[in-house]
Amino acid sequence: MSEFSEKSRQYQAQLSVFMDEHIYPREREYAQQLHSAENRFSPLPIMDELKEKAKTAGLWNLYIPPSLAQFSDHGGLSNLDYAPLAEIMGRVLWSPEVFNCNAPDTGNMEVFMKYATEAQQDRWLRPLLNGDIRSSYAMTEPQVASSDATNIELSITQEEDEWVLNGRKWFITGALYERCKIFIVMGKSDPENPSRHKQQTQVLVPKETPGLSIIRPLTTLGYDDAPLGHAELVFENVRVPLENVLLGEGRGFEIAQGRLGPGRIHHCMRLIGSAQRSLEMTCKRVEERTTFGRTLSQHQSVREDIAKSFSEIEMMRLLVLKTCQKMDEVGAKEAMDLIAASKVSVPLMAQTVIDRCMQMHGAGGLTEDYPMAEAFNYARWCRQADGPDQVHQMALGKAVIKRYAGQ
Incomplete structure (x- = not known):
């Protein structure tokens, strides 16, 4: 097994100190703010405060791999070097967001880095990297076994210069969060394609798009995982421009x-x-x-x-x-x-x-x-x-x- 790099060891030391000074002592305060919030899915003041401290400390976007290092002044760590940092953050379940390293946003940001156009990156990736907005990844559906991703049924059809989406999604993490502004939605655009793996397309759907409805928050063993949450969504004739496609039709x-x-x-x-x-x-x-x-x-x-x-x-x-x-x-x-x-x-x-x-x-x-x-x-x-x-x-x-x- 290779040794951790000097950069990783420095981050580990910094992150451990930050957790000792700013995260563990304030767990109860975080819980109190969450329980007393008028809307459990709204941003908490303590989170915004801690994010600024993390940015100042240079503990921000640590998940970004070397191949995508051009997108951030921080990170640039291999998977091996990032592992102990994610372990440290995992000691307090809500703390990864403090460092802009929480799911589903890390995965979504990587999607934008790897597959989005420059215009899509300017509109969505930059604010995500700065922690100004949040995002969701809409794939799982209630009516099919989504463990086989080729089963998904949400339809994506082209009508002139727009994609039209119809269907239902659930357990969509982050969808309820007030700062969630963009959904990456996977659906079936070519159901007759002989290749089951080329029937799907992913498109970008802004949260406020007409026809997109959040039906309810879902729980796991009684936890609603606020303020991010897991939601059930319905898409009813949701229309977005053709340029909202990611990578291309059939590449979902x-x-x-x-x-x-x-x-x-x-x-x-x-x-x-x-x-x-x-x-x-x-x-x-x-x-x-x-x-x-x-x-x-x-x-x-x-x-x-x-x-x-x-x-x-x-x-x-x-x-x-x-x-x-x-x-x-x-x-x-x-x-x-x-x-x-x-x-x-x-x-x-x-x-x-x-x-x-x-x-x-x-x-x-x-x-x-x-x-x-x-x-x-x-x-x-x-x-x-x-x-x-x-x-x-x-x-x-x-x-x-x-x-x-x-x-």
């Missing part, structure tokens, strides 16, 4: 594949941070509580759970770092085996470790007094997001059989 599946690989591994990086923090908090907890005349830390079952959790986190961290290194060396497409292995294994590990930590915190572990319940929810929905476990296992199993059976 290609864009999706290019976007989702790095996004999947970013989730894994953050989940390791969530699991690691949960374990650290639990080690302190078991030293503070006493049952049956001994501290919890002296009970054999507690020590076994701590040991298993430590080992599982370390194994997944190494898997993610190996995946990142392969992505850096040969690209995401050629690293899909390790990306799939990480995507299947890391969320399940985090879910398991966080569950143990919740248990060792007693009833308090289920409450908002600790970050574990919400982190558990994050780990659980990551097993569905960006493709469910079963799809990745199916693809990985097929690739491994082909590799070793010589077929």
Whole structure:
């Protein structure tokens, strides 16, 4: 395994100090502002304040890879170098936005960097890079199994100089956020194309476009993930200019594949941070509580759970770092085996470790007094997001059989 670069190590030190000074001490304040907000999906004053501090500290757009470094004065890190930074940010679920490194905006910004025209970049990418607006990626649909992206049914038809969109989407992260201004929408523009992977197109739909309606916020295990949220949307004769197409008609599946690989591994990086923090908090907890005349830390079952959790986190961290290194060396497409292995294994590990930590915190572990319940929810929905476990296992199993059976 390669060493982290000096640039990455400096960012790690800076980011850790920033978290200690500005994020951990203000978690309760963040929660209070969110609970007292008139609209839970409006920007919070604390977030704007912290964003300015992060910009001043140079901790901004850290996710941008070297190949796209021309778009920002910050970042320029390989996947391997970015991994420990995403892990640090993942220790507090809302903190990635402080550094403009949150999903779905990071993936959307990369789409704009790679596939958008100069005019599209000027209108949407620049404000996103500056953190002035937010964005959403509209792919999943309620009426079909969206784990097979070729199933999507939202229709995109051309009428003179416009694209016309009709259909329904759901679990669209960020759509409810007041600052969300642009949707990247994937739909079916050529359903009769003999190639199932050339039937889809992606177009840009501004949030205020007539015919686009936000039906309701959705929850995962009872969490609405405000202020970003996950929404159900309806498109009824939504019209946008032809120049709002991304890359070209029939290129939607290609864009999706290019976007989702790095996004999947970013989730894994953050989940390791969530699991690691949960374990650290639990080690302190078991030293503070006493049952049956001994501290919890002296009970054999507690020590076994701590040991298993430590080992599982370390194994997944190494898997993610190996995946990142392969992505850096040969690209995401050629690293899909390790990306799939990480995507299947890391969320399940985090879910398991966080569950143990919740248990060792007693009833308090289920409450908002600790970050574990919400982190558990994050780990659980990551097993569905960006493709469910079963799809990745199916693809990985097929690739491994082909590799070793010589077929």
